[in-house]
Amino acid sequence: MKRSRRFRAARCAAIVGIVSTLWAWRADAASIGGQMKLKPNGAPTMGACTNSYDSLCPSGTCECQEYTGTLSAHFLGHSGRGTADLFFTIDLGAATSVPDGCAPIFGNGFLTTPLGDLTSNIMGALCDPTSANAPANFSGGFGIAPGGAISSGFGTTSGALNLKTDALSVTFKGVTP
Numbered sequence: 355m356k357r358s359r360r361f362r363a364a365r366c367a368a369i370v371g372i373v374s375t376l377w378a379w380r381a382d383a384a385s386i387g388g389q390m391k392l393k394p395n396g397a398p399t400m401g402a403c404t405n406s407y408d409s410l411c412p413s414g415t416c417e418c419q420e421y422t423g424t425l426s427a428h429f430l431g432h433s434g435r436g437t438a439d440l441f442f443t444i445d446l447g448a449a450t451s452v453p454d455g456c457a458p459i460f461g462n463g464f465l466t467t468p469l470g471d472l473t474s475n476i477m478g479a480l481c482d483p484t485s486a487n488a489p490a491n492f493s494g495g496f497g498i499a500p501g502g503a504i505s506s507g508f509g510t511t512s513g514a515l516n517l518k519t520d521a522l523s524v525t526f527k528g529v530t531p
Contacts, residue, residue: 384429384430384431384529384530385428385527385528385529385530386427386428386429386430386498386504386507386509386526386527386528386529386530387427387428387509387525387526387527387528388425388426388427388428388429388525388526389425389426389427389523389524389525389526390423390424390425390426390438390440390522390523390524390525390526391423391424391521391522391523392421392422392423392424392438392440392521392522392523392524393421393422393423393520393521393522394419394420394421394520394522395420395421395422395439396420398417398418398419398444399417399418400416400417400418401416401417401418402416402418402443402460403418403420403441403442403443403461403462404418405441405462405464406462406473406475406499407460407461407462407475407476407477407499408441408442408443408460408461408462408476409443409460410443410445410460411443411445411447411460412445412447412448412458413445413446413447413448414447415445415446415447416443416444416445416446416447417443417444417446418441418442418443418444419441419442419444420439420440420441420442421438421439421440421441421442421522422437422438422439422440423437423438423522424436424437424438425437425438425465425466425467427465427467427468428468429467429468429469429503429504430469430504430530432467432468432469433468434467434468435468436465436466436467436468437465437466438463438464438465438466439463439464439465440461440462440463440464440476440522440524441461441462441464442459442460442461442476442480443459443460443461444457444458444459444480445457445458445459445460453482454482455481455482456479456480456481456482457479457480457481458477458478458479459476459477459478459479459480459492459494460476460477461475461476461477462474462475462476463476463496467503467504469503469504470502470503471502471503472498472499472502472503472504473498473499473501473502474496474497474498474499475496475497475498475499476494476495476496476511477494477495477496478492478493478494478495478511479492479493479494480492480515483517489514489515489516489517490514490515490517491512491513491514491515492511492512492513492514492515492522492524493510493511493512493513494510494511494512495508495509495510495511496508496509496510496511496526496528498530504530505530506530506531507528507529507530507531508528508529509526509527509528509529510526510527510528511524511525511526512524512525513525
């Protein structure tokens with residue numbers, strides 16, 4: 355009977371140790387996040403963008419749109435403002451329906467942050483408005499490309515595209531493990 359209690363106590367201690375280690379690892383992950391306010395930089399062009407991740411166009415029928423604007427963000431405990439240039443390839447050939455559907459997007463974000471420059475890879479969907487005068491919605495995820503001010507990170511992103519002004523608002527949040 356004593357061995358059984360000791361075994362249970364050792365097993366509980368091991369589980370507590372594992373959970374504590376995992377919790378500490380997650381607590382050490384630094385948060386990143388912010389918001390971008392962007393305007394189009396020229397008219398969309400037919401074909402994929404040409405930077406890197408934004409050059410994906412699985413269907414072969416795509417358009418490239420560049421946005422430029424401001425960034426208000428926090429990275430690893432540093433808050434501040436910066437600039438953002440986003441390039442999105444919208445895969446029109448893979449849309450769920452035209453019009454009134456969603457299309458896959460692949461993008462690159464080139465950001466000047468409080469910590470320095472970084473590049474992010476973005477993927478998601480851009481969906482037509484669900485009612486008159488509503489914005490088109492964007493949602494997806496991002497990953498930070500190695501080689502910038504922050505070497506890794508990932509998270510979610512969402513946004514709204516005003517179809518009257520073409521202004522794009524993007525929010526992102528994530529972690530750097």
